Structure formats: C-alpha cells, structure tokens
Amino acid sequence: MTTPNQFQPSARQHAWRKFVSGAMAGLMLVCAAVVMAPIFLVLYFLIREGATSLDWAFFTQLPKPSGELGGGMANAIVGTFVLLTMAASIGVPVGVMGGIYLAEYGSERANSWIRFMADVLNGVPSIVWGMVVWALLVVPFKTFSAYAGGVALGLMMIPLVMRTTEEVLILVPQGYREAGLALGIARWKIITVIVVKTALKGIITGILIATARVAGETAPLLFTALGNNFWSHRLSEPISALPLLIYSYAVSPYDDWHRQAWAGALVLMAFILSLNILVRLLSRDRKFT
Amino acid sequence: MLPAGIRWPDISFRWLALLAAVTIGVLIALVGWELYQGSRMAIGQFGPRFLVSSTWNPVTDQYGAWPFIYGTLVSSAIALIIAVPLGVATALYLTELAPMRIRQPVIMVVEMLAAVPSVIFGLWGIFVLIPWLRDHLFVWLKTTLGFLPLFQGPIYGVSMLAGGIVVAIMILPIITSVSREILRSVPNLQREAAYALGATHWEVMRIAVLSYAKRGLFGASVLGLGRALGETMAVTMVIGNRPEVSASLFAPGYTLASVIANEFTEATTDLYLSSLFELGLVLLAVTILVNVIAQLMLRSLAGSGTGKIN
Amino acid sequence: MADLSPPKPIAAGPPAGASSAVPRIPPSIAGGEMEVAFDIAGFSLWYGANQALFDVDIRIPTRAVTAIIGPSGCGKSTFLRALNRMHELTPGTRIAGRLRLFGEDLYAAAIDPVVVRRRVGMVFQKSNPFPTMSIADNVLVGLRLNGVSDRAFLRDRLEASLRMAALWDEVKDHLSRPGISLSGGQQQRLCIARALAVQPEVLLMDEPCSALDPIATAKIEELINELRASFTVIIVTHNMQQAARVSNRTAFFYLGKLVEYDQTRTIFMNPSNSQTEAYVAGRFG
Numbered sequence: 112m113t114t115p116n117q118f119q120p121s122a123r124q125h126a127w128r129k130f131v132s133g134a135m136a137g138l139m140l141v142c143a144a145v146v147m148a149p150i151f152l153v154l155y156f157l158i159r160e161g162a163t164s165l166d167w168a169f170f171t172q173l174p175k176p177s178g179e180l181g182g183g184m185a186n187a188i189v190g191t192f193v194l195l196t197m198a199a200s201i202g203v204p205v206g207v208m209g210g211i212y213l214a215e216y217g218s219e220r221a222n223s224w225i226r227f228m229a230d231v232l233n234g235v236p237s238i239v240w241g242m243v244v245w246a247l248l249v250v251p252f253k254t255f256s257a258y259a260g261g262v263a264l265g266l267m268m269i270p271l272v273m274r275t276t277e278e279v280l281i282l283v284p285q286g287y288r289e290a291g292l293a294l295g296i297a298r299w300k301i302i303t304v305i306v307v308k309t310a311l312k313g314i315i316t317g318i319l320i321a322t323a324r325v326a327g328e329t330a331p332l333l334f335t336a337l338g339n340n341f342w343s344h345r346l347s348e349p350i351s352a353l354p355l356l357i358y359s360y361a362v363s364p365y366d367d368w369h370r371q372a373w374a375g376a377l378v379l380m381a382f383i384l385s386l387n388i389l390v391r392l393l394s395r396d397r398k399f400t
Numbered sequence: 401m402l403p404a405g406i407r408w409p410d411i412s413f414r415w416l417a418l419l420a421a422v423t424i425g426v427l428i429a430l431v432g433w434e435l436y437q438g439s440r441m442a443i444g445q446f447g448p449r450f451l452v453s454s455t456w457n458p459v460t461d462q463y464g465a466w467p468f469i470y471g472t473l474v475s476s477a478i479a480l481i482i483a484v485p486l487g488v489a490t491a492l493y494l495t496e497l498a499p500m501r502i503r504q505p506v507i508m509v510v511e512m513l514a515a516v517p518s519v520i521f522g523l524w525g526i527f528v529l530i531p532w533l534r535d536h537l538f539v540w541l542k543t544t545l546g547f548l549p550l551f552q553g554p555i556y557g558v559s560m561l562a563g564g565i566v567v568a569i570m571i572l573p574i575i576t577s578v579s580r581e582i583l584r585s586v587p588n589l590q591r592e593a594a595y596a597l598g599a600t601h602w603e604v605m606r607i608a609v610l611s612y613a614k615r616g617l618f619g620a621s622v623l624g625l626g627r628a629l630g631e632t633m634a635v636t637m638v639i640g641n642r643p644e645v646s647a648s649l650f651a652p653g654y655t656l657a658s659v660i661a662n663e664f665t666e667a668t669t670d671l672y673l674s675s676l677f678e679l680g681l682v683l684l685a686v687t688i689l690v691n692v693i694a695q696l697m698l699r700s701l702a703g704s705g706t707g708k709i710n
Numbered sequence: 711m712a713d714l715s716p717p718k719p720i721a722a723g724p725p726a727g728a729s730s731a732v733p734r735i736p737p738s739i740a741g742g743e744m745e746v747a748f749d750i751a752g753f754s755l756w757y758g759a760n761q762a763l764f765d766v767d768i769r770i771p772t773r774a775v776t777a778i779i780g781p782s783g784c785g786k787s788t789f790l791r792a793l794n795r796m797h798e799l800t801p802g803t804r805i806a807g808r809l810r811l812f813g814e815d816l817y818a819a820a821i822d823p824v825v826v827r828r829r830v831g832m833v834f835q836k837s838n839p840f841p842t843m844s845i846a847d848n849v850l851v852g853l854r855l856n857g858v859s860d861r862a863f864l865r866d867r868l869e870a871s872l873r874m875a876a877l878w879d880e881v882k883d884h885l886s887r888p889g890i891s892l893s894g895g896q897q898q899r900l901c902i903a904r905a906l907a908v909q910p911e912v913l914l915m916d917e918p919c920s921a922l923d924p925i926a927t928a929k930i931e932e933l934i935n936e937l938r939a940s941f942t943v944i945i946v947t948h949n950m951q952q953a954a955r956v957s958n959r960t961a962f963f964y965l966g967k968l969v970e971y972d973q974t975r976t977i978f979m980n981p982s983n984s985q986t987e988a989y990v991a992g993r994f995g
Binding site (some may be wrong): 376 | 485
Binding site for chain 3 (some may be wrong): 120124125127129203
C-alpha cells in the first residue's frame with residue numbers, strides 16, 4: 112500500500128472558500144429581501160393610491176356610467192358578500208362532510224386517491240371553473256346569475272375545506288371516539304358532537320382560509336356572475352363583485368375609474384388580510400392542528 | 401346489535417359523508433367532460449392541427465391554439481427562471497442561515513404575498529410595475545443585451561416579459577414555502593457529516609442539503625409551474641393580449657387563460673366558442689398533468705409525512 | 711448542582727499552572743512519556759443557561775485510543791463535539807477554559823472552525839453517507855472541497871482511505887455505485903474512510919457501532935485497533951466491553967464532570983473513584 116503525501120490545503124484556497132461561502136450567504140439574504148419586496152410594494156401603492164380615493168360615496172353609491180366622475184362600489188361590496196355566502200353554503204357542507212369521511216370512515220387506499228384528486232383539483236385553473244359553471248348553469252337558464260358565480264366559487268372551496276377539515280379531525284385523539292363508543296353512543300353522534308366539536312376551531316380556520324382564497328377570485332366570475340352596474344334584486348340576475356369591478360375599472364381608459372379601482376383593491380385587500388389575521392388569531396392557541 | 405331505529409341515522413350519515421368525498425372525483429370528471437363537450441365542434445373541425453396552427457381569426461372563423469400555447473409556455477418559463485432561484489435561495493436562507501427570531505416574520509411576509517388576489521397584482525402591474533419596466537429595466541436590457549433576439553424590437557411595456565415577471569411574483573410564495581418544507585426534511589446528520597469534513601457553510605448547503613433535496617425542490621418547481629400555467633387575471637392585464645408568436649420578450653403575447661378571459665363572452669359564433677373551450681381543455685390537460693407529476697414527486701419523497709402541499 | 715454563575719472569560723484562561731495542578735491524573739499519564747494531542751484544562755460548556763460540562767481537565771495522548779464512557783446525558787457526546795467545535799452548530803452555546811490540540815488553541819479567535827473540523831474528523835452514531843454520491847465521491851468529497859484536483863493523488867487517497875477503513879476489498883470493483891447501496895456496517899466504514907481521506911490528525915467517533923450488528927461491530931473495532939498506530943482516536947461509547955476492548959485510556963464522565971481518567975485497565979479493574987466503580991460494575995447508568 113502506498114502512503115500518499117500529506118496534502119496541504121493552501122491559505123489562498125481556504126480564503127477563497129470562505130469568500131465563496133460568505134458571498135453565497137449574502138446572495139441568499141438579497142434573494143430573501145427581493146422575495147419580500149413585492150408585498151411591501153403592493154401594499155404601499157394600495158394604501159397610497161387607495162386611501163386617498165376612499166370616500167363615503169365609494170361605500171354607498173352605485174358605479175356611475177363611463178366617463179362620469181364619482182360614484183362608488185356599494186353594489187360590488189354587497190355582491191362579494193352575497194357570492195361568498197353562497198359559495199360557503201356549497202363549499203362548507205360538502206367540504207366538511209368529505210373531510211369527515213376521509214378522517215373517520217374511508218379506507219387508506221380510497222383516501223389516498225381522494226386526497227390526491229383534491230390536490231389536483233386545487234390546481235385546476237380558476238378560469239376553467241368559470242367555463243364549466245357557465246356551461247352548467249348559464250347556458251341552461253339563459254342568463255348570467257349570482258347563482259352561477261356562487262356555485263363557481265363554492266366548487267373551488269370544496270377541495271380546500273375538505274383537506275383542512277381532514278387534517279384537523281385526524282388530530283383529535285382516538286381515545287375520544289373510543290370513549291364515546293364505549294358509552295354506546297351512535298357513531299354519527301360521536302363524530303358530530305365530540306370529534307367535530309373538539310376540532311371546530313381548526314375547521315373554522317380552514318373555512319376562513321378557503322373563503323379568503325376565493326374572495327379575490329375574478330376569473331371564475333367573468334362568465335358566471337358577469338357583473339352588474341346596478342343593484343341585483345334577485346339571485347337569478349347578474350351580480351357585481353369587487354374583483355370584477357376592479358378588473359374592468361383597471362383596464363378602462365378613465366382616470367377616475369383607475370382611482371376607484373385602487374380604492375376597491377384596498378378594500379378587497381383589507382378584507383382578505385383581516386380574514387388572514389383572524390385565522391392567525393384563531394390558530395394561535397388551539398389545541399388541535 | 402343496535403336496533404334499526406338507531407342504525408339508520410348512522411348509515412345515512414356515513415353515506416352522506418361518502419357522497420361528499422366522492423364529489424371530488426365527480427368534479428374532476430365533470431370539469432373534463434364539460435370542457436370536452438364544449439370543444440367537440442372545434443375538435444371535429446380542426447383536428448390536431450388546432451394545436452399547431454397560428455391563425456386566430458374570428459372574422460374568417462379560423463382558429464389555432466399555437467400563439468396561446470406559446471405565450472403560456474414562454475410566460476411560465478420566464479416566471480420559473482425568476483421564481484425558482486429566488487424561492488429556493490429564500491428557503492435556504494430561512495432554513496440554514498436566518499437567525500431563529502427573524503424566521504417566523506419572514507415566513508409571514510411570504511405568506512402574505514400568497515394572499516394577494518390576482519386582480520390586485522394586475523392592477524399594480526398596470527400602474528406601477530409596467531411603467532417602471534418600460535422606462536428602466538427594459539431600456540437597460542435592450543442596451544446591454546440587445547444583441548440577443550430576446551431583447552429586440554419596440555418596448556411597449558405590456559409584454560411577455562412583464563407577464564412572466566408578474567407570474568413569477570405570484571408563484572414565489574408556493575415555491576418558497578414548499579422548498580422550505582423540503583429543506584427542513586433534510587436530516588441534520590447530513591449537514592453534520594459535511595461540517596465534520598471541514599466544509600464551509602455554503603459547501604454544507606451544496607453537498608449535504610441541496611443535493612439531498614434536489615428531487616423535492618424539482619417537485620416544488622413543478623408545482624409552481626402548475627400555478628403559473630393557469631394564472632389568469634394578472635397576466636391578462638399585463639401581457640398585451642396579442643396572438644402573435646414573436647421571438648422578442650418585449651413583444652406582447654397572449655396566454656391560454658387570458659384569451660379565454662377576454663374573448664369568452666364576446667364569442668360570436670359557435671365555432672369561436674368551441675375553440676375557446678378547446679383552449680380551456682388544453683389548459684386543463686396540461687395543468688392536471690403538471691400537478692399530478694408534482695404531487696407524485698413530492699409524495700414519493702416525504703411519504704405522507706408532510707401532508708398537504710398547498 | 712447546576713452552576714449558574716457566569717462563565718469565566720476564555721481570554722483569562724485557566725488558573726496558572728493548571729496542567730500540573732490536576733490531582734486526579736496519575737503521574738504515569740500526566741508524565742512526559744506520552745505525546746499529548748489534546749490538552750484541555752478548565753473546560754466548561756453551556757447550552758443557553760444549562761451547563762453541560764464542568765471544568766474538564768484532561769490530556770489525551772496521540773497514537774492511542776481514548777474511550778469516553780458514562781451514562782446517557784453525562785456530557786460525553788457534548789465533550790466529543792466540543793473537540794472539533796461541532797457543538798457550535800447548536801445556537802446559544804458558549805464555552806470557557808482551554809482546549810489545545812498539539813499546543814494550538816482551537817478556540818482562538820483567529821482559528822476557523824472549518825479548519826478545526828478538517829484537522830479533527832468525526833464519525834457519527836448513524837452512518838450518514840451522502841445519498842446522491844457514489845462510494846468514491848463520498849470518500850473524496852472532503853479533498854475536493856479543499857481544492858484537490860490531481861487525479862493520481864485522489865486515486866491514491868481513495869484507495870488508501872478505503873484500505874484504512876478496511877473496505878477496499880469489498881468495494882474496489884464498484885466504486886461508482888451509490889454510497890447508500892452498501893450494508894449498514896459498510897456504510898459506517900465508508901464514513902470512516904470519508905473522514906480519513908482528508909488526513910485528519912484526530913478521529914472522533916460518537917458511538918460508531920450503536921446501530922450495527924455484532925459482526926459489523928467487530929469489524930469496526932478491529933479497524934479502530936489498526937488506526938491506533940497512526941492516529942489519535944477518541945471514541946464515545948455506552949458499551950463498556952467495547953471501551954475495554956478497544957481503548958488504551960478511558961475517561962468516565964458523570965453529570966457533566968470528568969470523574970476519572972486513567973489507563974483503561976485501571977478504570978475497569980481498579981478504579982479509584984466509587985462512582986466509576988459503580989458504573990463499570992453495571993450498578994447504574
């Protein structure tokens with residue numbers, strides 16, 4: 112066996128390695144700063160442009176016809192809440208029940224398939240949901256409607272709510288269920304009264320996350336809710352929504368509409384961020400998840 | 401044995417839950433079926449030629465998907481080229497370098513970025529980003545890299561490059577957070593092995609962390625690609641919406657999602673509408689394929705440990 | 711028990727004449743006949759507010775195997791990791807006292823921990839070859855990091871390191887296979903070869919056999935025996951028979967303190983401290 116010479120790493124080599132290491136660390140710090148910059152830039156301009164445009168009329172008046180100054184987004188604000196209520200009334204029951212099935216009943220094989228499909232469904236582009244619901248609800252009823260918009264958002268919520276519900280239910284200790292069974296309580300009662308109640312905070316958190324996620328969606332509403340310059344009196348009529356109005360104002364040629372688009376964006380962002388803050392407060396000290 | 405009166409609510413509750421879970425499968429089938437139904441006329445009319453034809457002319461009722469496929473691929477590619485290095489570097493910073501007490505705030509900031517709706521990015525893109533790109537970055541690119549065909553031609557502001565940059569910003573949060581999960585799953589023993597050999601901090605990241613995690617990081621990027629492909633509103637607002645295939649990134653482009661968003665309610669003929677549906681079908685097929693690949697890659701890595709990846 | 715007083719500043723150093731004022735090292739060891747690798751005096755270590763090592767005084771000889779034994783949580787692994795400054799990877803640690811390797815203060819401000827770790831190699835409880843690298847690349851990665859690119863030299867080092875780790879004959883025909891394709895015992899020897907390839911002055915082993923079967927353990931012990939001739943080996947083990955089999959000297963740690971340090975034979979046959987006696991007799995730990 113040969114005994115090779117002792118290798119002697121040079122001081123220059125070492126200094127170079129130290130330099131590369133330091134440079135890469137610096138580069139990563141810069142990258143992290145670049146990644147964080149957009150949110151601050153977006154919020155800065157939202158506040159700068161939006162806050163000065165917010166006035167009483169914005170919250171109380173209807174949009175003015177193109178070219179006229181003034182007006183507001185009152186109907187769009189209400190419309191967004193109407194649409195979210197409808198979306199939640201579809202997404203929450205189906206999502207929560209599906210989550211219950213995954214956590215409480217399903218076999219491991221079936222569950223992994225459903226989970227997989229839910230994750231894939233989450234990745235379906237939102238514009239596609241708009242087309243599908245258009246074909247399902249707009250064509251047969253021959254009108255764009257609040258219903259169609261609500262359904263489109265509701266369908267998008269299902270996989271989101273389902274996955275988060277499942278995750279929090281799984282964390283409920285098995286002993287709770289066994290204790291219930293040992294008392295002779297029916298399974299569905301154990302699930303609804305004990306398991307779901309224990310994990311309720313986590314489930315609500317999941318619902319809020321899903322709501323925040325669809326609240327800013329525009330694409331699925333373009334060919335379903337369509338938008339409306341007036342108050343909608345029936346859910347079978349087209350309805351306005353903040354994201355829709357922000358979009359059409361942003362791409363319009365009128366300065367006053369641009370101003371209002373910023374104001375609308377500020378309101379929408381504030382709403383979504385407050386939902387997120389609520390989520391944070393709820394999940395701060397919860398026992399499960 | 402429970403009496404029948406007690407059992408039926410149990411059974412019906414179970415069926416109800418099963419029904420809800422199965423909805424997921426039904427929805428996937430429904431989405432695919434509706435898009436297929438909608439595009440049958442265009443498929444029958446144009447056949448596979450639809451995918452490669454560059455003509456998109458509602459006046460002559462001739463439709464081809466190529467400009468939109470091209471625009472989607474190019475804008476997504478730009479987005480990935482920007483977002484993957486930034487996202488992975490940020491994830492590395494968060495797992496390997498950052499002091500403990502600043503990690504959580506940075507993560508929160510990145511999560512906040514994920515909460516911004518597409519339409520707000522679009523608004524910001526139109527009035528803040530595009531003027532800046534037009535007057536500064538693009539001019540600089542043109543003077544320094546103008547010899548490349550990529551950076552030639554007139555600068556409008558709205559462009560493929562602007563679309564790619566906006567999409568990059570939008571997929572940064574998911575790439576960063578999934579990459580962070582992946583890097584966190586690298587065993588500490590791997591890092592120690594490298595340290596014990598006398599590796600510098602960066603060398604540890606390179607030989608022990610990145611090489612261990614590269615498959616997962618690839619999965620994270622593919623997941624980001626899935627998001628980029630389907631991104632609609634922000635892209636529609638900044639990409640220029642012109643169905644042209646141009647080598648220059650300064651030229652306006654068009655994506656599958658944006659053309660649907662813009663022209664769906666204006667489609668005057670059945671064939672026009674059907675062609676838009678076929679674009680939707682192409683978009684759906686590609687995003688599902690990409691998402692399935694991403695999910696499989698990420699699942700095979702962490703087992704089921706990390707759970708949901710969204 | 712815990713000493714919460716602030717640590718002594720390193721710069722102040724140990725009390726004058728500490729090396730000669732260590733009563734519990736018998737003259738046969740403290741005397742001039744052995745060449746000292748590590749010269750450690752008044753060494754303490756804290757994790758945040760918790761003190762893990764108390765005033766350790768020890769002189770570890772070169773070209774010998776030193777075993778460190780003690781019940782779990784006694785600080786033996788902490789001590790080992792302090793020898794190549796690996797403990798610094800845990801945030802919030804600090805040290806006091808003197809730790810010299812061949813007369814050089816390893817904690818001096820001008821000393822880079824990266825250099826310390828190249829000079830003081832380490833093998834871990836669980837084998838940890840880099841999964842994306844071949845057998846050869848695993849062995850050579852340390853040299854390559856140090857900028858070695860001479861192929862003949864690398865080939866020599868590869869063979870020499872694998873021979874020293876008693877792995878050469880088993881892997882010489884498939885050096886390009888992934889390191890993780892080997893069996894558990896082979897992987898651990900691969901990690902030893904990887905540590906030896908950068909030609910460290912000292913090899914630290916942190917319970918290197920705890921995850922191995924008896925046959926693989928025997929191989930590693932045989933290997934440690936051979937390394938004795940040319941290296942300084944320090945091995946932490948919870949297995950007292952192993953300490954007795956492989957080491958020249960044994961140090962017994964308990965509750966963060968060095969209780970007794972002597973010839974292995976003396977520690978196991980005729981310990982002077984009652985705690986040591988109780989431990990080696992298997993009465994606690």
